[in-house]
Amino acid sequence: xxxxxxxxxxxxxxxxRGFVFQSSEIYGGIGGFWDYGPLGVELKxxxxxxxxxxxxxxxxxxxxxxxxxxxxxxxxxxxxHLDTFADPMVDCKECxxxxxxxxxxHHVPAxxxxxxxxxxxxxxxxxxxxxxxxxxFNLMFKTYVGPVEDDASVAYLRPETAQGMFVNFSNVLQTxxxxxxxxxxxxxxxxxxxxxxxxxxxxxxxxxxxxxxxxVKPGTDEEWHQHWVEERHRWYLNxxxxxxxxxxxxxxxEELAHYAKDTYEVEYLFPMGWSExxxxxNRTDFDLGRHAEFSGRVLEYFDEETGEHVVPYVIEPSxxxxxxxxxxLMDSYDEEEVRGExxxxxxxxxxxxxxxxxxxxLSRNEQLVPPAREVWALxxxxxxxxxxxxxxxxxxxxxxxxxxxxxxxxxxFDTLTDQAVTIRxxxxxxxxxxxxxxxxxxxxxxxxxx
Ligand code: GAP
Numbered sequence: 001x002x003x004x005x006x007x008x009x010x011x012x013x014x015x016x017r018g019f020v021f022q023s024s025e026i027y028g029g030i031g032g033f034w035d036y037g038p039l040g041v042e043l044k045x046x047x048x049x050x051x052x053x054x055x056x057x058x059x060x061x062x063x064x065x066x067x068x069x070x071x072x073x074x075x076x077x078x079x080x081h082l083d084t085f086a087d088p089m090v091d092c093k094e095c096x097x098x099x100x101x102x103x104x105x106h107h108v109p110a111x112x113x114x115x116x117x118x119x120x121x122x123x124x125x126x127x128x129x130x131x132x133x134x135x136x137f138n139l140m141f142k143t144y145v146g147p148v149e150d151d152a153s154v155a156y157l158r159p160e161t162a163q164g165m166f167v168n169f170s171n172v173l174q175t176x177x178x179x180x181x182x183x184x185x186x187x188x189x190x191x192x193x194x195x196x197x198x199x200x201x202x203x204x205x206x207x208x209x210x211x212x213x214x215x216v217k218p219g220t221d222e223e224w225h226q227h228w229v230e231e232r233h234r235w236y237l238n239x240x241x242x243x244x245x246x247x248x249x250x251x252x253x254e255e256l257a258h259y260a261k262d263t264y265e266v267e268y269l270f271p272m273g274w275s276e277x278x279x280x281x282n283r284t285d286f287d288l289g290r291h292a293e294f295s296g297r298v299l300e301y302f303d304e305e306t307g308e309h310v311v312p313y314v315i316e317p318s319x320x321x322x323x324x325x326x327x328x329l330m331d332s333y334d335e336e337e338v339r340g341e342x343x344x345x346x347x348x349x350x351x352x353x354x355x356x357x358x359x360x361x362l363s364r365n366e367q368l369v370p371p372a373r374e375v376w377a378l379x380x381x382x383x384x385x386x387x388x389x390x391x392x393x394x395x396x397x398x399x400x401x402x403x404x405x406x407x408x409x410x411x412x413f414d415t416l417t418d419q420a421v422t423i424r425x426x427x428x429x430x431x432x433x434x435x436x437x438x439x440x441x442x443x444x445x446x447x448x449x450x
Contacts, residue, residue, distance in 0.1 A: 067165065334347055359379065375421060421433070
């Protein structure tokens with residue numbers, strides 16, 4: 001990330017250029033919910049595609065799943081979410097604002113730090129007013145299934161996609177004839193009624209997760225945990241995140257979730273500080289054990305080599321698409337001086353760029369637009385493209401730089417005689433002339449090198 005990237009600039013770029021809009025904006029919005037615009041949905045899809053390729057397509061030990069968002073409510077009793085998935089909440093008695101008590105620890109006045117024996121008095125960070133005692137607040141969204149709104153019809157929107165994979169353990173094991181170790185991957189929406197959503201799309205109430213549940217023989221879990229930490233760290237680096245803004249941190253014991261024996265986080269240095277992109281937890285046999293207990297089903301693996309039945313241990317790499325979206329945008333944003341002007345640029349990895357190629361006739365001249373449209377039609381079956389003929393060519397290059405388009409193809413008056421076009425590269429701004437007959441092959445070499 002360049003020093004120029006601030007959350008304000010990224011929010012403004014996202015709105016101005018169609019990446020992210022506030023949900024239901026015309027009605028004043030709704031906190032913690034966001035809509036992804038035409039370029040945002042492309043970037044999001046590209047992040048998900050890159051993840052799926054790395055963790056399902058290219059591996060011989062992984063399969064995919066797409067489970068329902070609403071599950072039998074006993075799932076959440078068994079998983080521990082009904083009892084423990086809660087944050088402490090406090091209200092300001094003066095201004096009535098609401099806060100997460102654990103986050104307010106960061107707002108302790110400087111003089112209160114360093115006096116471990118005295119419990120610091122935390123006051124409202126907005127108005128300095130007195131706060132209520134903390135109350136636990138369950139983060140799961142409640143709904144009712146069917147026409148009657150009574151206790152028997154209560155259900156929840158899933159707060160993580162993970163449980164869909166645990167409850168399908170036997171189905172997948174049997175239908176796919178898997179041996180340990182093997183894993184499932186799932187991408188899907190999750191919902192948490194966060195007390196304080198914020199930092200743009202970093203903490204939302206509706207978000208998308210990309211999760212893996214990787215089932216291993218007990219005793220091999222620590223080795224596989226290390227494997228996944230390394231794999232996942234490398235994935236971010238391969239997609240261009242700055243190594244100095246990415247770190248892997250092992251959580252302290254008191255930070256662990258109720259199901260975890262050990263957890264590493266992949267963290268990114270956002271303007272608000274080091275923050276979690278992905279958690280990689282050793283969930284042991286906690287979930288399969290609990291679901292076996294609550295469902296009465298046997299959730300075990302028969303090891304043919306030893307003749308033993310085992311409850312597999314689980315390694316869970318779990319990331320959030322929206323957080324990765326924000327990290328990739330912040331990290332790739334740059335500004336540089338070009339001929340006395342500031343050029344804003346997203347140096348996104350080619351695989352992530354929402355538009356791969358922009359087709360630009362030099363001007364709206366009636367001789368240039370028809371061949372430019374023909375070139376556009378030639379490229380559309382292969383990549384996400386844009387056609388732009390409004391304003392000067394310089395401005396159009398800047399517009400594409402700002403949304404991370406790796407290549408612009410320009411049609412000029414020479415094209416009418418030499419049947420060639422210019423490919424201009426985003427980062428270096430270098431230009432090469434290529435015959436239209438070779439254009440698809442030339443772009444493929446650049447966008448999808450073997
Ligand atoms: N199944 C494990 C699990 O859900 P988590 O650490 O609570 O673990 C995993 O969430 C990932 O989901 C996080 O690393 C983050 O990327 C994403 N995530 C969690 N809560 C989020 C929220 N409120 N808004 C956006 N992303 C969130």
